[in-house]
Amino acid sequence: EVQLVESGGGLVQPGKSLTLSCVASGFSFDDYAMHWVRQAPGKGLEWVSGISSKSGRVDYADSVKGRFTISRDTAKNSLYLQMNSLRGEDTALYYCAKGQSFAYTDAIHIWGQGTMVIVSS
Amino acid sequence: DIQMTQSPSSLSASVGDRVTITCRASQGIKNYLAWYQQKPGKVPKLLISAASTLHSGVPSRFSGSGSGTEFTLTISSLQPEDVATYYCQKYDSALTFGPGTKVDVK
Numbered sequence: 679e680v681q682l683v684e685s686g687g688g689l690v691q692p693g694k695s696l697t698l699s700c701v702a703s704g705f706s707f708d709d710y711a712m713h714w715v716r717q718a719p720g721k722g723l724e725w726v727s728g729i730s731s732k733s734g735r736v737d738y739a740d741s742v743k744g745r746f747t748i749s750r751d752t753a754k755n756s757l758y759l760q761m762n763s764l765r766g767e768d769t770a771l772y773y774c775a776k777g778q779s780f781a782y783t784d785a786i787h788i789w790g791q792g793t794m795v796i797v798s799s
Numbered sequence: 800d801i802q803m804t805q806s807p808s809s810l811s812a813s814v815g816d817r818v819t820i821t822c823r824a825s826q827g828i829k830n831y832l833a834w835y836q837q838k839p840g841k842v843p844k845l846l847i848s849a850a851s852t853l854h855s856g857v858p859s860r861f862s863g864s865g866s867g868t869e870f871t872l873t874i875s876s877l878q879p880e881d882v883a884t885y886y887c888q889k890y891d892s893a894l895t896f897g898p899g900t901k902v903d904v905k
Binding site for chain 2 (some may be wrong): 713715722723724725728737738739740773778782783784785787789790791792
């Protein structure tokens with residue numbers, strides 16, 4: 679069974695940093711692109727970032743470009759999101775998600791349960 | 800950047816009704832479009848990719864069509880368990896979700 683388990687969320691002050699982690703199991707992690715998608719309370723889905731497998735090619739939403747960094751560790755079957763210079767509008771439930779193929783330019787197949795990030799003083 | 804819009808933003812229909820949701824891209828995206836269903840309090844679920852390919856396990860009453868800039872998701876016979884918000888998403892380059900369409904049953 680494919681499982682994605684996020685961690686690292688919490689309450690953080692504006693301007694501070696936070697790192698989210700996602701541990702994957704039940705599939706060959708090295709063969710699939712991975713994503714972070716967020717959902718602010720009561721709002722729609724917003725793609726944050728994606729990373730292809732093998733090539734490691736990455737991309738970001740304009741709203742986080744220059745502040746967030748996505749990375750993956752194949753040895754640990756883990757995906758990360760380093761978030762710097764956090765703002766109130768970054769408050770959301772952050773989902774780790776598995777792509778349908780090796781490229782991040784593909785549909786999202788499986789979603790984790792999410793980890794909540796609240797940016798507030 | 801390519802923007803995604805959906806219409807309507809919400810709808811209410813009776814059980815058994817045919818429901819159609821439209822998604823439009825501000826520029827052509829060929830068939831690089833997916834549809835997701837998110838039930839209240841649940842994680843999103845992939846319904847359709849490549850504009851019209853039904854994901855494994857998705858009921859056949861769901862179908863997708865379109866290419867270029869206009870796409871549709873159709874539920875041929877609405878069921879109570881279809882109450883959800885439906886999102887389209889382009890994935891030709893950076894991924895972008897539409898704003899969502901909330902579907903209720905009368």
